[in-house]
């Protein structure tokens with residue numbers, strides 16, 4: 001009698017526990033969905049120096065805004081809800097106030113969590129974004145002499161260079177700005193300075209615009225050693241390199 | 257058996273044989289102020305903390321030449337030297353598997369020790385800005401006699417606490433921090449407003465019409481976290497059992513009335529549950545002065561002292577006779 005009573009009590013308890021767990025799982029799924037929505041709220045947010053997603057910026061940032069407070073130029077803001085910017089995280093709008101690349105990186109120094117990478121010691125190594133030029137609206141690309149971005153860029157002569165570009169039906173060439181991704185920090189000073197109505201140079205997240213050539217392309221004129229040393233079309237299969245390499249593939253005898 | 261009906265003029269007697277007296281709000285304003293003392297102090301600390309953050313950055317408040325409080329309630333720096341951090345937010349980040357800087361870990365430890373000393377959910381009653389909103393809806397509820405509404409289990413919050421930690425591991429970001437209406441609220445008060453007020457308004461309406469004390473008393477995982485801290489907290493509400501007449505005035509004002517289980521309280525000599533927010537509402541309405549703030553390790557001593565004092569001065573009173581019959 002009493003043992004069946006405890007058995008049914010136990011069954012009831014287990015049923016209740018199961019129900020609670022199922023409710024927690026349901027709530028958890030909805031909750032997880034909301035979190036994922038927030039984290040991926042926008043692709044093109046420009047964040048303070050050292051805030052790299054690959055290093056777990058979104059995980060580590062506790063949304064305290066101490067970086068915002070310690071930026072001497074009031075560059076940074078903390079995203080409020082409903083802005084389609086990952087909630088509570090610091091960001092900036094280069095066209096309004098760019099990052100002026102303080103050598104002592106006070107924003108990073110203020111960050112208590114390490115969300116702004118403490119290993120970033122030289123501001124020139126920051127990669128907040130990448131400047132890209134809209135050739136169709138850049139004044140220089142229309143043949144005018146502007147080059148404001150080139151002159152304003154803090155990594156002058158490296159992140160932006162000015163190149164001579166021939167012009168049809170004219171013996172005068174154009175001087176056009178070209179961004180070199182290797183050096184651009186994404187500070188946005190160029191975007192702020194560009195005199196066009198809407199900036200013809202913009203900072204974007206590099207992964208939105210940067211491509212990748214791929215290992216199997218061999219630019220022999222840039223890397224001459226690599227071609228002659230590694231190109232062995234007649235080597236027996238056992239001596240060939242691992243992985244598909246374009247030229248090997250095209251010259252493979254066994255598949256002809 | 258909690259109350260006895262005695263022959264002398266229909267006066268209800270408590271289990272200790274003393275007449276049950278209701279709480280009466282004093283007529284004089286100074287008396288009222290005395291009853292409201294903890295409520296007033298709580299409003300001062302709640303708004304004061306926000307004001308320190310706001311004043312430091314917007315009006316340049318300093319102390320000894322140091323900025324007073326920079327950041328927000330998630331993490332901050334006191335006087336440009338002492339780091340402070342929300343221990344629950346920090347715990348969630350640790351659950352994502354990322355390594356944090358010592359600064360934030362130290363800050364979280366400082367805050368954790370602070371609340372472990374002052375009573376866990378003392379955060380809820382004395383600091384959390386959302387309490388301003390939920391207290392308002394519970395006041396309106398009492399004022400207009402709005403029906404209790406839907407009933408849900410108070411343990412949902414512990415599930416939410418667990419889910420927050422599991423989700424932090426699964427999503428790789430601090431799961432509660434990314435949706436927390438509490439963080440949205442203070443962040444947007446200090447850093448410029450967005451749509452965070454909608455989440456807070458949601459809590460207000462939910463508490464007002466759907467579930468009584470719905471958010472803070474049933475759902476909030478941060479409150480649950482501090483509830484766990486409160487289980488070992490030093491500052492507690494002492495319960496001086498022999499003086500209690502079981503009038504029930506305390507439970508009427510308590511936002512977590514189940515913690516005022518008078519039988520358990522009599523055994524422990526205090527309100528032991530970590531869900532008690534140390535708000536002091538019960539302390540001021542108790543007509544018998546049974547409840548008071550005290551330190552956990554002094555409670556037993558104080559209770560012994562007061563009951564021997566009660567025995568000593570009761571020899572000539574009516575209560576003494578009643579005590580004799582009821583024991």
Ligand code: SF4
Nearest residue numbers: 071099100101102107
């Ligand atoms: S480097 Fe200087 S200007 Fe740029 S975000 Fe940091 S503090 Fe602001």
Ligand code: SF4
Nearest residue numbers: 061062064065067111
């Ligand atoms: S200081 Fe660090 S943790 Fe705080 S908001 Fe800025 S990046 Fe996030």
Ligand code: SF4
Nearest residue numbers: 153184185187188190
């Ligand atoms: S964002 Fe513009 S100004 Fe800044 S480094 Fe790059 S090219 Fe120069």
Ligand code: SF4
Nearest residue numbers: 138139146147149194
């Ligand atoms: S400042 Fe603007 S318009 Fe001028 S060269 Fe640079 S991108 Fe072109």
Ligand code: SF4
Nearest residue numbers: 380384386472476479
């Ligand atoms: S339960 Fe949550 S929202 Fe309510 S006061 Fe406590 S921490 Fe704040």
